[in-house]
Amino acid sequence: MLGTRIVRPVSEAESVNTSTTTSRRGLRRRLSRITFRLLLLLLIVSTAVLILYANRVHLINQTLAYLIAPFRVQVGEIDFFPFGQVRISDLTLTPKDAPDDSALAWISEARITYRLSELRATNRFDDLSLFGAHVRLNQKNLETLFSPKASESGESHPENLSSDLKDLKDLKEAEPFLLSRLAVFTGSLSAENGRIQIDLDALPPLETEWDFHCEHFDLEGIRPTTLSWTLRNLRVGRDASGGQIALLSGKASLAPDLSQVEIEPLLIRSPNLRITPELFPRASSSEPQAQKTQQGQLTHSTLSDHPGKSPTILLRGLQIEDARLALTGFDGKGSLPSLPDLSFAVSATFPEIRFQNGLISDGQPLSPDFTSVHAGSESHEFFSSDRVHLRLHSLSDLIHRQQIAELRIADPTLLASDESIARLLSSTKNEKN
Numbered sequence: 001m002l003g004t005r006i007v008r009p010v011s012e013a014e015s016v017n018t019s020t021t022t023s024r025r026g027l028r029r030r031l032s033r034i035t036f037r038l039l040l041l042l043l044i045v046s047t048a049v050l051i052l053y054a055n056r057v058h059l060i061n062q063t064l065a066y067l068i069a070p071f072r073v074q075v076g077e078i079d080f081f082p083f084g085q086v087r088i089s090d091l092t093l094t095p096k097d098a099p100d101d102s103a104l105a106w107i108s109e110a111r112i113t114y115r116l117s118e119l120r121a122t123n124r125f126d127d128l129s130l131f132g133a134h135v136r137l138n139q140k141n142l143e144t145l146f147s148p149k150a151s152e153s154g155e156s157h158p159e160n161l162s163s164d165l166k167d168l169k170d171l172k173e174a175e176p177f178l179l180s181r182l183a184v185f186t187g188s189l190s191a192e193n194g195r196i197q198i199d200l201d202a203l204p205p206l207e208t209e210w211d212f213h214c215e216h217f218d219l220e221g222i223r224p225t226t227l228s229w230t231l232r233n234l235r236v237g238r239d240a241s242g243g244q245i246a247l248l249s250g251k252a253s254l255a256p257d258l259s260q261v262e263i264e265p266l267l268i269r270s271p272n273l274r275i276t277p278e279l280f281p282r283a284s285s286s287e288p289q290a291q292k293t294q295q296g297q298l299t300h301s302t303l304s305d306h307p308g309k310s311p312t313i314l315l316r317g318l319q320i321e322d323a324r325l326a327l328t329g330f331d332g333k334g335s336l337p338s339l340p341d342l343s344f345a346v347s348a349t350f351p352e353i354r355f356q357n358g359l360i361s362d363g364q365p366l367s368p369d370f371t372s373v374h375a376g377s378e379s380h381e382f383f384s385s386d387r388v389h390l391r392l393h394s395l396s397d398l399i400h401r402q403q404i405a406e407l408r409i410a411d412p413t414l415l416a417s418d419e420s421i422a423r424l425l426s427s428t429k430n431e432k433n
Contacts, residue, residue: 062123113125125186215227236279341375388410
């Protein structure tokens with residue numbers, strides 16, 4: 001019996017358990033292989049997505065860097081999703097060589113759309129939409145933005161940038177801002193619910209709310225550029241001392257070579273303006289004579305006397321509604337002209353007007369009515385009328401030839417005294433001199 005091996009018979013239940021264990025081990029191995037393959041596929045896909053994302057972000061940053069090169073930039077947040085859109089919030093742009101308190105624009109939100117294939121091939125976006133854009137143009141940032149010095153500063157300091165904008169920190173040159181930079185957008189440009197403040201030496205202070213839309217801003221001379229704008233609550237002078245205009249809206253088309261600007265009928269609604277010497281910069285001693293010379297040339301010239309390639313501006317019409325204008329404070333002191341105080345109300349529709357080579361040509365009759373006309377100061381008024389009717393052969397006759405076809409005055413009141421006509425006589429005496 002030594003060396004004899006006794007084999008115990010295997011029961012049916014034990015055979016089933018063994019088979020089950022083997023099956024479970026095989027299932028686990030299969031599940032492990034499937035899980036590994038899924039993880040590997042997920043890793044490959046994630047890597048590809050990250051590469052594509054990084055490439056997309058780099059292309060976007062590269063184009064944005066060119067666009068904002070003249071500025072110091074502050075960004076609150078930038079979002080690259082959804083695909084095909086970039087959303088930038090709390091954007092501040094300051095000319096690089098300007099003081100910190102001379103920011104040019106604050107933009108609540110900027111949205112940029114693009115097609116990746118177009119961006120990769122041409123480094124260009126599609127559309128740009130600005131929301132809540134507050135633009136402040138003053139003498140400091142204007143001179144800095146367009147001066148040659150801006151191209152020599154050689155250093156950029158974007159601040160508070162999102163980590164997604166880290167490529168923009170590598171900007172090396174501060175270049176002057178040119179409109180050609182907007183050529184990176186091949187689609188539309190628009191701005192909604194914005195505000196503009198202008199404070200320049202050559203203009204009275206201006207402030208307005210604005211909307212703007214340009215279907216296609218073509219700087220390559222391929223097709224006309226059409227743009228429209230709406231200015232609301234336009235305030236003139238500091239604290240609106242010069243009055244305000246309720247609405248100024250229009251639409252224009254620019255020729256591809258900028259040789260002609262065609263403006264659809266322009267609407268000016270409820271302008272209530274008070275024109276005073278404080279609204280205008282004081283001219284230097286050499287400027288008045290030059291201005292007189294230019295005025296003389298305009299008065300006695302014809303269109304043929306001004307050959308040149310200046311743009312032709314064609315205004316298809318001008319509609320002025322409920323205007324109230326006042327001219328006051330020109331007392332002849334210093335370098336000021338001597339003019340009587342004047343106020344009137346007018347609503348008028350002007351026909352097509354062409355401005356070319358410094359001259360206005362229209363050739364169409366014009367018949368505006370002025371109401372509530374008052375001349376002279378409040379204490380020494382020398383003329384008033386309920387209605388003054390003016391008939392002109394054309395606007396150019398009035399401006400270039402000082403010709404009026406007909407003048408009718410309804411219910412005039414004339415009070416002549418030393419005090420009331422003193423400024424008028426002073427004006428006449430200065431013209432003779």
